[in-house]
Amino acid sequence: MQKVTLTINGVRREVLANPDMVLIDLLRKNLHLKGTKQSCDRKGQCGACTVIVNGKAVLSCITKVVKLEGAEVISVEGLGTPLNPHLIQEAFVLSGAIQCGYCTPGMIMAAKGILDKDPDPSEATIKKALAHNLCRCTGYKKIIEAVQLAGKFIRKETTPEEVRSALGPAMVGVSHVRPTSMIKACGVAEFGADIELPSNTLEVAVVRSTEYHANIKSVDTSVAEKMPGVAGVVRASDIKGTNRIRQVHPDQPVLCEDRVRILGDPIVIVAADTKEQADAAAAAVRVEYEALPAVFEPEEALAPGAPVIHAHAPDNVCCKQPIIKGDARKALAEATAVVEAEFSTQTNHQAPLEPEVSVAYFEGEGEAEELVVVGRSINIHFHLNQLKEALGYPKMRYREPFSGGQFGIKTWITSEAIAAAAAIHFKRPIRYVPSMEESILICNKRHAYKIKTKLAADAEGHMTAMFCDWLMNKGAYTLNGPVLLGRSIMMLQGSYHIPNLEVMGRSVYTNNAYTGSARGAGPPQTTFATECAVDMLAERMNIDPLEFRRMNSLKPGQTKSTGMAVKEWSFVEVCDAIKPAYEKAKKAAQEFNAKGGHLKRGVGIAAHSFGVGGAGDSAKLSIELDPDDGITIYAAVADPGEGNDAMLVQIAAHRLGLPLDKVRLYTRDTDKTVLMGPAAGSRMTFMAGNTLLNAIESLEAAAKEAGGRTYEALTKAGKPTRFEGFHKNQAPAGLDPKTGQGNAQVSECHNIQMAEVEVDTKTGATRVLKMTVAVDGGTIINPHAFEGQLEGGMDQGVGYALREEYQLGKQKDYVSFKFPTVRDGFEVEIIPLQTPRYNGPLGATGVGEMTMVSTAPAVINAIYNACGARVFNLPATPAKVKAALPKSQDATAAN
Template sequence: MSELDLELEVNGRKVRRRAGVHQRLLDFLRDDLNLTGTKEGCGAGECGTCSVFVDGKLVKSCLMPAAKAQGTKIETVEGLAGTGDLTPLQKAFYKTGASQCGYCIPGMVMAATSALRENPDAGIEEIKERLGGNICRCTGYSKIFEAVEIARDVIAGTRPAAVLEADAVDASYIGNNVRRLDAPSKVSGRLRYAGDMVMPGMLHMQVLRSPHPHALIKAIDTSAAEALPGVACVITAADVPGEDGFGVFVHDQPIMARGKVRYVGEAVAAVAADDVVTATRALSLIRVDYEELPAVFDAEEAMQAGAPVVHDYAQDNLVKHIPIRKGDVETGFAEADLIVEQTYSTQQVEHAYLEPEAGLAYVDHDDVVTVVSPSQNITHHRHMLAKIIDRPINKVRFIMSPVGGGFGGKEDMIYQGMLALAAMKTGQPVRLVFTREESIISTAKRHPARITYKMGLTRDGRITAVSFRMISDGGAYGLSTEGVMRKAAILSCGPYDIPNVQIDTYGIYTNNTPSGAFRTFGAMQAQFATESHMDICAEKLGLDPFAFRRINMMRDGAVTHTRQTLDSVSMGEVLDAAERSSGWEAGAPAMRGPQRADLAGVGTRPPCTLGARVRKDSAANRQEVA
């Protein structure tokens, strides 16, 4: 591997090191100088987590070859305050709660510092523009912008430095603005995430992934990869000593593909080597003999007789069906003056947390297999891994590293088992850090869903019956699908008191990327359909959508379709507050004129026309007037 001599200044110190010609400035700072405050979120210059100063100019270090840093002055987030106190800007981030998961914050602090250095009087619009190259997935940006404005004023002397100090707290912390304990380590770049952690003798893992959505694995030849200098081990499903299977409700997913692959991106083999370059080179030497199989990519098609079978135990490709019944829907529809039926679709959604999946595994001096990762479910993972590696539970340990954004996407044990196997096989620590591409192709997404919604109504706006049928694409493995289907069924009809209900939610196996937990899992898909349908029905009845909801909303003492009695229901107060604060003009949307310019953000059409999709055809969009 070719190298070059680098001489530069980093955070005020002269540095002379040999660097690989392939290295980016980001790699040099993190791997050679251990300045891990500079993060990698995308590797493509889009997210801004890798922002540093090069000769005073803000640069995304993932796009700059290390060789181009020759003779320059580099400043990273660790160097902003040196060994002293936090800068006013970092204190302002601490004050406002601008750091949540914290992964984007070092880069955000660098971009904000650049903004105030270039224009100490920057207004809010300029601040937004200058931070436009940095992405945050947690905060909604408001507290970040507020922090920059406070820091600007403190630096200019128009506000006292005391505004950066903690607010006084009364007898209780509840109801008071309390600063996060971990914020200083986040704004200074000192906090170590899994991908920042190193250990002596650490190996680096890379993963060979399937190019096919559905195929038998006839043979895997790893001999050439194992013979490559620098390779410590190659692992496949054959290395699993125990019960190979993990998941949340059904343990149907092997650590690596066993016998066949079920989606593009599924792990087939993994290499642990002295460095990432060697591990990557070894992947190209592994030979896998595949026999392609018919695949299915649509959940409704997967339910049909003769569809390709994803898992032998589920010949109908059904992960889970949740049926709920209340009253008699046929009687309810017979009592209706109007029946409205629509089909709604929601799409697969990527979590896009800024910290890609990463982990570090080792076997300690007491023979305890230890995995460090941003797992959102470490107790469950520990118990599953103990069975997989055939060790007693007291010989398995999980340590939860700081989570650089999760949103439910890090609940699944996608890669921790591979790390544990490699650490056991080599006796050395092993680290794996996903690229953004790996994260997208191989980890769980929000369940796509197709919902057929049929509602019976009286002329005065009473809902007499609802039939709700939701078919969700669970992808290649079960993961959280059962829980998502339960949540969707429980919340399917929203906060409305409906006497006759028929609910069916189906999670279906396909050869798509697995679907899993994502904020509001199941509820978002169901509520999108319910609230869209409510607006459509209100318009067809000529009723104001707020009035229509008030007619049907649950009240104190209501019994849900899962037979839960509600003692206290705040639906009326929520509707009142929403109507009041939005400036909503009374009347059905069809009865009102064009949207007023001063009501920006208040829609005049059903929300179903935005974002996800409503399918309108003769079968799915049916109205019957009794």
């Protein structure tokens, strides 16, 4: 041990440090300064742990304390507080640069590192300073803008007060600050690993399968149970409930009994006084396996004699759904032009920055005692019921802390059942903090699709028929597979009128990564195939791609692929909105390419009409009029970064004429809230917004009878002060299992995206220069939140298009996953339209996933436009692009 004297946030400290102690542990464990975050397993890859040491931004996860003698350290807590924030923190809040907030403290400290040296940095300088700081939510654009605004504050060109006053008094259509942005900026928002627990808390580790498919012959925990600090182990036999997590089919075990179906399946929980002790004991557990044949691709799993993954599906088909609409075969035979191709998309990880942390502890005494489970759920009531069933423990409550992004992962339980099972077994508080490597392994992923498509048009260029056959790689467990297959079916036609369809979608079990929701949840894969085929058909017909899409737009009264008629459809207006930018971009690319050389530029477009608010979907919440005549909204509305908190507050303030600070939120806890449904499918603005307005209508009706909308008036008149809100989409749910006809989503967000790319024909490397999106999401509640969702979706979409791919057991960190950094950023232009939706809250609908759906095909179409390389299999790596180059281009590049 070595004594080190240093100053931390202005306070002189003397600490005893061993040679391996790193600064993040001193801050978080010793001093309980939790604003500094850990994400990348201390590999120096993510920047979430950034602090200032002697005036320089450093990564605290790899900075040894013994080397800090005499150093001056500033963490985010030492920069400012919510009541007295630093100008940089103000700038991040006012720029809309904060979504989930997990990366924010590190970003802000990195920004301080550069602004202290240069208060007027160039964009290139900012990107260099933030190159080691990752963000999955924002797409980096608003972070760069925040650093630029902070520079203006520091140079005294403007002030935070001037920026705030410019917002004006309106409640809707204004970028009011999100209610939680400042506490995230100051590092005091509590995420799962930040929760302080009592001294008798146990830390847990999980023994996971090292085989892809095997019978468990024996499990020996005898050595592990005798190791220092170990409290004991939990096996499947110790779980009193079903030991199965069930959403559609109860096939995923909390702990495996006698068989594993995937690398990383959980077998034993080990609990100890410290995480290090738990990890060491878990490594000492010996599992003997009998290896079984494994299959990793749907075609293998469907082949005769393939190993059966689950007894309930002897053919390994998880689910299937056709569409039969009109007579596609006849229309294909009679068509003037038909294009046919096979496409594939990769398995993809959603890649949130926060590890899959869960906490469980008992609260209350006697009959009032209940188990509190703390996790990152976006559907807390549903997950609570899943946990009760799986663990056989009915007295349970679920609480969601702040959540570091999720992008679909948390439609499913990842780690909560482990923590809860251990708490029930040991009757002690439990903290489960898996590493990022383990978190990546245990999360559900985006499905890989293999898609065969035919698309036909008549002599005038109107699309007449589609044939489509696809296989989804379901992986080892069902999760919400049938739901995602249905979403792909419901939105298959995208923005277009295609009167004749013959489609078969099948989801197939394999021993690969189990798959579920990921941003877009179904449509990104099928839209990639459809939008590439649309471009190919437009070329075959010699019609401009934008005009071809416009002329094939669905119109009010026409039907989607499921036969559901639409009442409003503004896609033509979206096409018209992007046309000037499209013509300008085409001209610029042509002029660049006319100069010759191996660098080629291209322009590609892709479109989609994303369905929001499923048929038969419902939601509930309640509001309460408070004694000061403000209101409290009780709603199980998760907000892992989308801006749902701001949406609720601004709608309520607008409708009731209240200042923002008189609208309070009680969310993310099953106590005092009711079933809202998931923060998924871009449904929260539509569903929660409509439900909130329903509750407000009840309040207003009571106030009218009481002669005033005050707490005093209602109580004097004997009226209630708490009102329930309910909303249900009236279209009956469900598709015909034989034809796929039925009701789909009841609202849509329309967009068309344009990618401008540069392709190096020598290497095949593609660089996205700019993304432009024209989008109609109805009334915009908060422009910063609106823009942030579109920008973040495009950033993820470009990664999906060009580099990201998850291979089970191989991608263990951000480098191997090829996580996009600020240096991969591109220019963004957003062209918003606001056609009020007849059934949306204040005319709004959801936009959170829209740009994720259309980005990849836009990029792929732009690559083709640039150099003639048509890539059919995502991601479009340099090798794939170079292999797809026409021989003439390849020969030119070689010269």
